[in-house]
């Protein structure tokens with residue numbers, strides 16, 4: 433099990449890399465994260481949802497994503513509450529106290545049972561299960577009944593390695609401090625450390641490593657170099673744009689470009705949708721957030737503004753209004769700019785968003801931005817599907833694969849609108865059922881859809897970019913880039929980690 437001294441120490445990446453190292457040695461390997469807290473999720477083949485990082489780790493193992501890889505997913509919908517997803521399905525929404533505090537016993541009993549069921553199934557099916565912890569195991573206030581770190585390791589009786597990020601400083605204090613705060617039996621489970629994101633002269637680090645090994649009596653199993661331009665799907669944290677690859681030559685001056693803004697509201701979800709745009713050499717990509725607006729009162733001039741998915745659509749819409757972003761969006765449209773709404777963003781562009789059951793927030797109905805003839809009602813049943821179909825824009829067509837994650841159901845309030853997307857589903861007897869999705873506004877300036885992952889399809893991405901004004905967009909294939917990055921990561925791990933000791937832990 434890989435645990436970290438803090439969030440973003442590199443756990444997910446190390447697990448993904450170890451999965452790929454083992455998979456390419458033809459070992460049957462699967463990833464596992466007992467409990468994840470994230471708003472970037474992926475739809476699984478068994479019709480559930482799991483954290484995005486586990487879906488990436490599944491790809492590293494050459495496996496389709498499965499709910500057993502992440503049996504408990506907490507999706508925060510406010511600062512104190514989260515939707516609880518168990519075995520891929522939304523069970524309930526709980527206040528943080530109910531899953532972390534002293535009254536959390538019933539949640540933890542249920543969650544641990546679900547976690548152990550999945551873990552046992554994986555153990556039966558795979559030779560190796562590479563497990564990822566969450567945050568840090570030394571959060572002493574959260575230790576009782578913990579299922580995400582040492583609590584799980586103790587029940588499952590598995591060895592642990594701890595990874596720490598040297599780039600942010602304090603790596604020795606982080607490792608020694610974390611170890612010290614563990615109980616004796618937990619300390620005994622720690623079989624070594626990994627130091628992550630090192631840059632500079634390794635000989636300068638050696639005295640520190642020697643001291644650490646002597647002081648803790650635990651080996652340092654490797655020092656991983658800082659990997660520039662490692663483009664792998666983010667677990668949750670929004671890494672600021674852009675992601676341009678430094679190893680690609682600069683584009684000639686006259687190359688056509690497009691400026692794209694993505695609005696960051698407090699409960700933005702599935703921002704991995706935009707990785708292909710952030711990597712695109714012809715796109716000047718910006719996130720617009722409260723932080724970026726503290727520096728400048730205006731949005732950068734843009735060709736395209738995207739309203740992404742949201743875990744709490746009505747609250748995020750209220751946030752947009754408070755920030756005055758609705759006025760800026762209207763003026764962007766008046767100047768002829770394009771707008772895309774994806775899932776929650778699509779719902780916000782409509783007339784009404786009704787949440788009669790209080791699925792995302794307190795029950796109520798909010799006025800949308802009024803830019804599309806559509807009303808949305810949030811329902812108890814969540815749509816979770818992998819979809820394929822085609823997108824038709826400006827007389828051209830492109831195939832796509834994508835996924836849907838939403839409680840909302842939207843209905844058109846006007847006949848004769850243009851629906852640019854057709855979802856094709858294979859029904860009984862091999863018949864294809866075609867369902868229309870999304871909208872293009874009459875003036876052709878707004879495109880909206882429920883489908884996530886559209887930009888991951890090179891042809892569909894090119895078509896959308898051309899609609900947005902970039903007529904000669906380069907082809908960018910995020911799946912191919914992801915594959916190259918996983919191979920690169922596995923090469924780095926093989927070169928810098930003590931693989932023999934690690935294999936000994938697995939055996």
Ligand SMILES: NC(=O)CC[C@H](N)C(=O)O
Pocket residue numbers: 701702740741742743744745774775776777792810837838839840841
């Ligand atoms: N992924 C999303 O943006 C979901 C939108 C909204 N929260 C819903 O469930 O319908």
